Amino acid sequence: MPSYTVTVATGSQWFAGTDDYIYLSLVGSAGCSEKHLLDKPFYNDFERGAVDSYDVTVDEELGEIQLVKIEKRKYWLHDDWYLKYITLKMPCGDYIEFPCYRWITAKLACDDQIHILKQHRRKELDTRQKQYRWMEWNPGFPLSIDAKCHKDLPRDIQFDSEKGVDFVLNYSRAMENLFINRFMHMFQSSWSDFADFEKIFVKISNTISERVMNHWQEDLMFGYQFLNGCNPVLIQRCTKLPKKLPVTTEMVECSLERQLTLEQEVEQGNIFIVDFELLDGIDANKTDPCTMQFLAAPICLLYKNLANKIVPIAIQLNQIPGDENPIFLPSDAKYDWLLAKIWVRSSDFHIHQTITHLLRTHLVSEVFGIALYRQLPAVHPIFKLLVAHVRFTIAINTKAREQLICEYGLFDKANATGGGGHVQMVQRAMQDLTYTSLCFPEAIKARGMDSTEDIPHYFYRDDGLLVWEAIKTFTAEVVGIYYKSDQVVVEDQELQDFVKDVYVYGMRGKKTSGFPKSIKTREKLSEYLTVVIFTASAQHAAVNFGQYDWCSWIPNAPPTMRAPPPTAKGVVTIEQIVDTLPDRGRSCWHLGAVWALSQFQENELFLGMYPEEHFIEKPVKEAMARFRKNLDTIVSVIAERNKNKKLPYYYLSPDRIPNSVAI
Numbered sequence: 001m002p003s004y005t006v007t008v009a010t011g012s013q014w015f016a017g018t019d020d021y022i023y024l025s026l027v028g029s030a031g032c033s034e035k036h037l038l039d040k041p042f043y044n045d046f047e048r049g050a051v052d053s054y055d056v057t058v059d060e061e062l063g064e065i066q067l068v069k070i071e072k073r074k075y076w077l078h079d080d081w082y083l084k085y086i087t088l089k090m091p092c093g094d095y096i097e098f099p100c101y102r103w104i105t106a107k108l109a110c111d112d113q114i115h116i117l118k119q120h121r122r123k124e125l126d127t128r129q130k131q132y133r134w135m136e137w138n139p140g141f142p143l144s145i146d147a148k149c150h151k152d153l154p155r156d157i158q159f160d161s162e163k164g165v166d167f168v169l170n171y172s173r174a175m176e177n178l179f180i181n182r183f184m185h186m187f188q189s190s191w192s193d194f195a196d197f198e199k200i201f202v203k204i205s206n207t208i209s210e211r212v213m214n215h216w217q218e219d220l221m222f223g224y225q226f227l228n229g230c231n232p233v234l235i236q237r238c239t240k241l242p243k244k245l246p247v248t249t250e251m252v253e254c255s256l257e258r259q260l261t262l263e264q265e266v267e268q269g270n271i272f273i274v275d276f277e278l279l280d281g282i283d284a285n286k287t288d289p290c291t292m293q294f295l296a297a298p299i300c301l302l303y304k305n306l307a308n309k310i311v312p313i314a315i316q317l318n319q320i321p322g323d324e325n326p327i328f329l330p331s332d333a334k335y336d337w338l339l340a341k342i343w344v345r346s347s348d349f350h351i352h353q354t355i356t357h358l359l360r361t362h363l364v365s366e367v368f369g370i371a372l373y374r375q376l377p378a379v380h381p382i383f384k385l386l387v388a389h390v391r392f393t394i395a396i397n398t399k400a401r402e403q404l405i406c407e408y409g410l411f412d413k414a415n416a417t418g419g420g421g422h423v424q425m426v427q428r429a430m431q432d433l434t435y436t437s438l439c440f441p442e443a444i445k446a447r448g449m450d451s452t453e454d455i456p457h458y459f460y461r462d463d464g465l466l467v468w469e470a471i472k473t474f475t476a477e478v479v480g481i482y483y484k485s486d487q488v489v490v491e492d493q494e495l496q497d498f499v500k501d502v503y504v505y506g507m508r509g510k511k512t513s514g515f516p517k518s519i520k521t522r523e524k525l526s527e528y529l530t531v532v533i534f535t536a537s538a539q540h541a542a543v544n545f546g547q548y549d550w551c552s553w554i555p556n557a558p559p560t561m562r563a564p565p566p567t568a569k570g571v572v573t574i575e576q577i578v579d580t581l582p583d584r585g586r587s588c589w590h591l592g593a594v595w596a597l598s599q600f601q602e603n604e605l606f607l608g609m610y611p612e613e614h615f616i617e618k619p620v621k622e623a624m625a626r627f628r629k630n631l632d633t634i635v636s637v638i639a640e641r642n643k644n645k646k647l648p649y650y651y652l653s654p655d656r657i658p659n660s661v662a663i
Contacts, residue, residue: 003057005089006068008038011082011101012049013160018081022046023071024054026088028062035071046081065090066117068098080155085613097616100378101387121377121494132373134505137401140427142363143505145370145394149402157373159395190579197554197587208549208647216556219330222341223302223310224457226274228649230546231352232460235302235310237448238266238273245299246321247314254331255313257306265303269454272302272310276347278355278428280319285412285419285560291583293416296565298344308456315340317565324567335572342577343565346416346558349551352543353415354422355429358405361540363426364438365393365661367506368532375498381482382495384614385475385529388605389536392662414586414593416560433507435514438531440468440539459641460542463652466634467538467607468530470654474627475529479522481619486521495519499528537607541657548598552591558582559590597663607631607657631655 006024010017022045023035038054039045045052068086083100090096131154135146147153198213215221226235241247241262249262256265265271280297301314315328317340328340369390376383405411405422412418417425436442444450444461452462483489490496496518507513519525551557563580566572582590605611608628615621631654642648650656 001057001059002061002091003055004091005053006038006056007051007053007087007089008046009051009084009086010046010048011084013082014048015080016082017048017050018046018072018079019044020075020079020081021073022081023073024056024086025069025071026056026058026062026065027067027069028065030061030063033058033062065096067120097613099384099612099614099616101612101614121379124377125375125494129374132370134370138423138427140430140508141423142359142367142430142433142507143370144363144366144401145398147398150395150398153395153398154373157369157392157394159392190581190583193574193578194555196578208546209552211647212550212556213553216553217338217341219311219341220309222312222345224647225345225348225550226272226302227310227455227458228460228647229348229550230543230651231348231356232458232542233356233443234274234348234351235272235447235449236274237269238271238301239448241266241271242273242275242299244319244321245301245314245316245327247301247316247327251327251329252301252303252313255303255311255329269448270304272304274300274302274344274348276300276344276351277319278425279347279350282417282421282424282428283419284421285416287408287412287419291562293560293562294564295350295416295421295561296343296347298340298347300344304455312341312344315344317343326567326569328569332569333572335574335577336566336569339566339572339577339580342555342558342581343561345556346561349557349559350415350417350425354417354425356543357540358400358422359426359429359433360438361535361543362393362397362400362661364433364506365390365532365536365540366397367502368536369393371498371501371506375501376494378614380494381478381615381620382498382529385478386532387614388610388612388659389533391605391660392601393536393660396662410589410593414559414582414589430508430510431512433513435516435531438535438539439527440464440534459649460652463634463638463649464538464542466637467631467652467654467657468534470627470630470634471533471538472526472530473630474623475533476522476526477623477626478620479526479529481617481623483522483525489522489525490518490520495525536660537657538652540661542651544663545598545600545656546651547594551594554587554590555581557594560586599663600658601662605659607654607659609659 004026008022022038024038025035026033033056036054036056038052040052040054065088068088070083070086072081085100086098088096088098133146134143137144145153150158212221226232247262249256252262256262258265258268258270260268262271276297276299278297279295282295282297284295285293296317297319299316299319300312302310303313304310311330313330316325317328318325321327328337330337332340368386372383372386372390378384403409407420409418411422415422436446441450444465449455449458449461452458455461479489483492499519500517503509503513503515503517507515516524516528519528558581560582561580562583563576581587608624608631610624615624635653635655638650638653642650
């Protein structure tokens with residue numbers, strides 16, 4: 001009688017083991033075995049982290065093994081079990097691996113052997129679609145998971161320890177670690193001067209944050225951040241001066257270095273613009289009746305000087321020109337110009353937090369994750385490819401909706417866009433959320449920022465393109481392994497359902513989003529998969545992990561302003577600026593937030609790391625090895641470039657890019 005050796009690996013996370021009865025059946029092309037109880041006498045089977053082997057003898061030849069069925073029955077008290085994988089040693093000596101990497105909570109029903117595999121896939125999706133339901137958290141938002149809190153989520157996508165991602169706990173702990181918790185309740189209490197902010201600033205020698213503190217008032221540092229700070233996605237080449245910014249050559253001629261008019265500098269491609277129009281009319285935070293908070297919607301004009309450095313040359317703090325909305329210039333009084341730049345930095349912070357970070361990485365990645373679980377069974381190659389890149393994303397977003405961005409959440413404590421303004425911002429920004437804008441090379445080109453010769457020192461662009469190409473090469477290889485022609489792509493109904501789910505629910509069926517309803521070629525499929533992986537990994541890393549570097553010095557990234565923008569020149573004083581900046585309490589909550597958000601997760605998995613071996617096919621494993629090699633090369637290139645730099649750019653170095661949005 002044929003004999004098989006079954007090896008069962010249990011997960012190592014907390015409570016992964018089980019005391020329940022575990023039964024196994026083998027399903028082959030020639031028949032199905034009886035159920036076998038996997039049990040060793042006087043041995044505690046399926047403990048956390050255990051790898052257990054069992055001999056299974058069957059009555060007759062089963063043919064080619066197609067499916068391993070696991071049934072779990074309660075022993076005493078109900079407990080879940082995390083099954084990593086099952087390895088089957090065949091009677092001929094060959095090995096077959098069945099990856100699982102999920103929680104087992106119920107038995108699999110006995111299926112008709114003739115259509116066993118199709119039925120299993122369909123049953124899995126039917127179950128998943130009941131568990132992973134779409135929900136509208138706010139009108140106009142991408143749809144999210146239907147769960148009020150973390151414990152309502154399916155077990156497979158929960159954090160191993162919810163305590164580790166408790167925002168209230170983490171922010172409080174961050175303030176404690178930074179020795180600033182004595183200030184955390186001092187709302188309405190102003191700092192006395194800029195130096196006073198050092199009381200809550202942790203000086204770490206030779207770091208970006210220390211350099212920001214020392215140089216934040218300089219125009220060069222201000223301009224550099226639009227290229228390589230934590231929001232390097234807004235700056236664009238100015239091809240025509242907007243009528244709403246009536247700046248003239250006479251106003252800025254002391255900043256122009258080429259003896260050209262402003263219009264000629266525009267024609268030569270030396271003028272850049274950042275327009276914060278999205279903030280115009282957004283309601284400022286009114287949750288604290290003791291503190292008035294204010295927003296602006298600035299327009300900032302920048303110039304590429306003869307040293308190829310980007311510097312600001314004009315700032316208008318609101319959208320409609322007029323006598324009470326002056327254009328501030330570098331030639332103005334020191335504190336007039338400084339306060340105008342602080343307003344731009346504060347506006348940049350708001351766009352970064354709510355649009356660049358929350359909407360365009362967190363919420364978009366959640367859409368991909370929900371659609372993945374709803375429409376692709378675990379055996380589908382695209383599921384296997386993408387599952388590592390949605391790890392914990394739905395969970396972290398659920399925690400954020402529960403504690404951070406909800407009504408009266410932590411976001412309201414320190415941010416001028418709290419109390420509902422952040423919701424209005426997302427609703428507006430959804431109009432500009434397009435598929436093309438998530439394709440990194442196209443997004444760079446659309447802003448006129450693609451020329452490395454004209455715009456050097458744009459490391460976000462340079463490193464991002466390297467990582468994008470490495471991911472695209474990898475996805476193209478995987479697509480080529482499983483899809484031998486474009487026709488196979490078209491006929492993959494599960495894949496098409498996944499893409500349609502993203503479009504219909506995630507993008508709310510908006511044609512203007514440019515998101516595909518279906519995919520018809522291997523090339524387009526590879527691009528789509530690259531968008532999913534790049535958004536979840538590289539793009540999130542680029543805009544998340546630099547938050548402490550660039551935002552910990554409060555005057556460089558104020559989360560709120562306590563006085564309205566100035567309406568005239570020549571009246572701003574240092575005292576007025578300090579009274580406009582966040583108070584001590586809000587400064588502390590802000591600092592705790594950017595510290596906590598900038599930390600990697602414990603046991604972080606970085607780009608190219610796939611410890612859960614969902615793929616068992618040799619060609620895919622070889623493609624993964626080539627992917628890792630390409631990423632290692634990029635790490636070396638970036639490390640060499642950063643040598644001896646006072647401001648190194650490392651956010652897109654693959655060894656610092658987590659696989660997924662999980663913080």
